[in-house]
Every structure is written in structure tokens, then in C-alpha cells.
Amino acid sequence: xxxxxxxxxxxxxxxxxxxxxxxxxxxxxxxxxxxxxxxxxxxxxxxxxxxxxxxxxxxxxxxxxxxxxxxxxxxxxxxxxxxxxxxxxxxxxxxxxxxxxxxxxxxxxxxxxxxxxxxxxxxxxxxxxxxxxxxxxxxxxxxxxxxxxxxxxxxxxxxxxxxxxxxxxxxxxxxxxxxxxxxxxxxxxxxxxxxxxxxxxxxxxxxxxxxxxxxxxxxxxxxxxxxxxxxxxxxxxxxxxxxxxxxxxxxxxxxxxxxxxxxxxxxxxxxxxxxxxxxxxxxxxxxxxxxxxxxxxxxxxxxxxxxxxxxxxxxxxxxxxxxxxxxxxxxxxxxxxxxxxxxxxxxxxxxxxxxxxxxxxxxxxxxxxxxxxxxxxxxxxxxxxxxxxxxxxxxxxxxxxxxxxxxxxxxxxxxxxxxxxxxxxxxxxxxxxxxxxxxxxxxxxxxxxxxxxxxxxxxxxxxxxxxxxxxxxxxxxxxxxxxxxxxxxxxxxxxxxxxxxxxxxxxxxx
Amino acid sequence: xxxxxxxxxxxxxxxxxxxxxxxxxxxxxxxxxxxxxxxxxxxxxxxxxxxxxxxxxxxxx
Numbered sequence: 001x002x003x004x005x006x007x008x009x010x011x012x013x014x015x016x017x018x019x020x021x022x023x024x025x026x027x028x029x030x031x032x033x034x035x036x037x038x039x040x041x042x043x044x045x046x047x048x049x050x051x052x053x054x055x056x057x058x059x060x061x062x063x064x065x066x067x068x069x070x071x072x073x074x075x076x077x078x079x080x081x082x083x084x085x086x087x088x089x090x091x092x093x094x095x096x097x098x099x100x101x102x103x104x105x106x107x108x109x110x111x112x113x114x115x116x117x118x119x120x121x122x123x124x125x126x127x128x129x130x131x132x133x134x135x136x137x138x139x140x141x142x143x144x145x146x147x148x149x150x151x152x153x154x155x156x157x158x159x160x161x162x163x164x165x166x167x168x169x170x171x172x173x174x175x176x177x178x179x180x181x182x183x184x185x186x187x188x189x190x191x192x193x194x195x196x197x198x199x200x201x202x203x204x205x206x207x208x209x210x211x212x213x214x215x216x217x218x219x220x221x222x223x224x225x226x227x228x229x230x231x232x233x234x235x236x237x238x239x240x241x242x243x244x245x246x247x248x249x250x251x252x253x254x255x256x257x258x259x260x261x262x263x264x265x266x267x268x269x270x271x272x273x274x275x276x277x278x279x280x281x282x283x284x285x286x287x288x289x290x291x292x293x294x295x296x297x298x299x300x301x302x303x304x305x306x307x308x309x310x311x312x313x314x315x316x317x318x319x320x321x322x323x324x325x326x327x328x329x330x331x332x333x334x335x336x337x338x339x340x341x342x343x344x345x346x347x348x349x350x351x352x353x354x355x356x357x358x359x360x361x362x363x364x365x366x367x368x369x370x371x372x373x374x375x376x377x378x379x380x381x382x383x384x385x386x387x388x389x390x391x392x393x394x395x396x397x398x399x400x401x402x403x404x405x406x407x408x409x410x411x412x413x414x415x416x417x418x419x420x421x422x423x424x425x426x427x428x429x430x431x432x433x434x435x436x437x438x439x440x441x442x443x444x445x446x447x448x449x450x451x452x453x454x455x456x457x458x459x460x461x462x463x464x465x466x467x468x469x470x471x472x473x474x475x476x477x478x479x480x481x482x483x484x485x486x487x488x489x490x491x492x493x494x495x496x497x498x499x500x501x502x503x504x505x506x507x508x509x510x
Numbered sequence: 511x512x513x514x515x516x517x518x519x520x521x522x523x524x525x526x527x528x529x530x531x532x533x534x535x536x537x538x539x540x541x542x543x544x545x546x547x548x549x550x551x552x553x554x555x556x557x558x559x560x561x562x563x564x565x566x567x568x569x570x571x
Binding site: 084086087093095214217221228232233234247248255278282286 | 511513514517518521522525526528529532535536540541542543544546547550551553554555556557558560561562564565568569
């Protein structure tokens, strides 16, 4: 990526202006100092803006860089990464959003607590939320570090650490000052430039192939070295039984996990009526599915224009494929544009997830468990801001150690925990009157710990040359993604706990 | 509810087909577009369609 090296000055100037403008607008914005304003912007957001912000909250660096790269290298087998997170919006939009909006005020814990014993509900949901958010945050910050070399043109461990720490502290400060209104602002901004940049790049790809998608597919298959096999299943996952199950497990996790991601759920509370919830979901889904298509065109386009060899030599994971493509299509101007989009993307997601984790700490764990609701707004706000600082510092520190972990592994982990620990309890809470506190505890803790255990025993952690601990071998579980086992397990425990609870008591209890 | 189950069901079916009947997924629809890619495009359209339909229907009620 030598062509971009001398343009990092442009990027730095751009970021400086963006960040300056963001801080100024937050400082100037009318802002009432209440918990409701800090957590959910007072619930006064318009549906259109919330739709944009949901898009901005959801689309991470993976959607812009990682997934098109996987598509470019693996052809058809890259599709699940693009498709799963988009199809997930039928679950969020049709099953979860409105009912979730009607229960609770801010967090998943609130939603569980208004039917179950409040203290254990806040504790379980708070812990699961913090775990999911930390994994998600670490993935985003590691991605930011990995972008340092190809985008900023600076190499080495120190440069990556500087990027991680500066992004992390920037967002801590930003969220502490502005809370949800500021987070919404950066997410809307990011959504607009990501859609614009992605559309321009995708149109340039299509123009290169004379607006003929067939020619694009043909060229990609031809240049990939796989021929027609590129366009059919099997390039990445092979045909062993374990790898087929692994692929299924990943897809199940992707399509269900999104509906359990706490930062999306909290965003649903930022509008006031059920009608606005539906309108924001319609906006968000339309934008997310359009971007899935854009990502598809970019991925296949990268394969067709560059060929897999150039992509693989620059980054074996394919993370830089889109940037290489941009430099080939539009020169340094387009690369700089997409680099800015990539950083804005990471800033927006980090802000949203940090705020959500801090809300879980301050509102669920401190307010709901430690002081049991006996807390003034003023005091909870102080705790919430301290929690932003704590979460931000912990996530940044973890990211410095997690630098070598694959970004898609970390994101897959966060989705798996969300799908196995949060989603079952949430769906039971929203749809089943017989759900009890014991059921909630069993499904949240059971889903959480089974997920973490199976990941520790998976080939991701030990037993293979590419694992975290390549020299150890305690990989007793054959799948890289535990979702196929732990998601049904979480649902089963929630049912079992509730049934046993009621049988023991003789009647439904709170 | 039924629509969600339908779309997610089709998605899971798509995933299972990709693992079990690869020749079917590679069958030609139009030119280089095969069943696998066509299904993926259809699922994207179905997701947008389902949320738009749901939003309008509930608002009219």
C-alpha cells in the first residue's frame, strides 16, 4: 500500500477536523443532565435519525473491510458473513424491537427485571451485557490497530498501540461528555459517509465492467484460479463434516446473535413510540441490506479487478482488499475517502458499545444490584461517567494484548455469546408468561459459560498452528464457533429452569 | 412471527443446502448467476420486504 503512504497527512487533517467538529457540536448542543438523556438521549430521537444511527451502530469495520475481503478470497463461502447479519434484521425487526421497546427503560436488565426478581435479573443481564460489549469493543479496537499499517502507512507494534490507545481515549472522552446524543451524532455522520463512499466505490466497480454484473462474476471466477468453483460452496469450508457443521454454526450465530446485541437493543429505546420504532427498523434494514449488496459488489469486484494473489500477499485475511481495490479504481483520492470512512466507522461503533457497557455497569450492576435502586439521578450519572472511563480503559488495555487475535474470531465470539446468553432470556421474557427468575438465571449463565468453555476447548484456542496457543493442545470440541450447541442449550436451560421453578412452588412466581 | 420464521427458515435451508447439495447451488439460473447467489439476493430482498410489510401493517392497525 505504498501509494497511500504519503496521503496519511490528508487523513490526519480530516480526522482532526471531524473530531473537532464533533466535540464542538456536542458542546453546543442543548443537553439536560439526566440519566435518561445520557443513556438514550431522552427518548426524543426522530425515527429517520435513529434508523441511520442503527445502521451506524451495527455496521462495523468488518462490514466495510473484513467481509468483502472474505468474499474476494473465498467466493461463495464468503456470502454468509455478508448475508447473515442482514437477514438477522427480520428477527430484530419483527420479533424483538417493538415488544422490547414496550418493556423496561434502558437496558436488557430493565426488560427482564419488570417481570422477574429485579436484583438477579439486573445482575445476570448486566454481566452478560458487559461480556458481549467488551468482546465487541476489543474486536473494533484491534481492527483499528490493524488499519494503522495499510492506511496511515506506519508500521510496527508501537504504531498499532498508539492508534489503539488514541482512538480508545478519544472515544472515552467523547462519550463521557456527550452520552447518547453525541453517540447518535457520530453514528449518523458515519452512516452517511459510509453509504456514500461504498456506493461510489461499488458504482465504479460496475462501470469498470460496463454495467454488466454477469461479466463481473465471470471475470472474478476466471481470475480467482478456482474457476466456476469460486461461485459455488466449498472453497473455504471444504467438505469435512466438522467444517460443514462449523459453517452452519457460524451462520446460525450470525442470524440470531444480532438480536441479542445490547448496543442495538439500547438504541431501540431512543425513540418514543412503537410507530417510530417500526419506522427506524424499516430505515435501518433497508440501509443495511443495501450495504450488504454494496459489500458484495466490492468483494467480487476486488476478486475480479485484483485477483486473489495481490489481495492475499497484502493481507492473508483479506482485510485490505477493499482499500487495494479503491486504489486501483479511483487512485489515492478514493483510498483516502474509504480510509476516513473506516476510521469513522470504528469510532462510531466504539462509542455506541462503550456507552452500552457503561450503562449496564452503572444502571444494572451498580443501580440495580449494589444499591438496589436507592440512587439519585445525579449520583447514577457520576457512576455512569466513571463506568465509561473504566470500560474504555479495560477494553483498550485488553486490545493491546489481543492484537494478534483474528477480528472475525472476536466478532464471532461476541455474536455467539449474545445469541446463547442474551437472546433466549429476552425472547422468553417477551413471549412466554411462564418464564421465571430461575429460568432467566439458568439460561443467561448457562449460555454464557457454555459458550466461553466451548471456545476455550475449540481449535481456535489450541491444537492447530493458527490457534491462540499453537503449542498446547486441549481442543476437545471440534467446532470453531460454539453456536450450534450453545444457542439451543441456552433456550433449553431457560425452559427447564422455569418449569422446575414453577413445579417447586406450585404456582407461577415473580 | 410466521414471516420471521419463514425468512430465517429459508436462510437456514440455504445454509444447509450449501453444505449438502452443492451441485444444486451451482445450477445455472441466468448466465453466470447460479442458484446460490440468486438465493442470497432473494434473502436480502425478502428481509427488506418483510420489515417494510410489517411496519406498514402494524401502523395501519
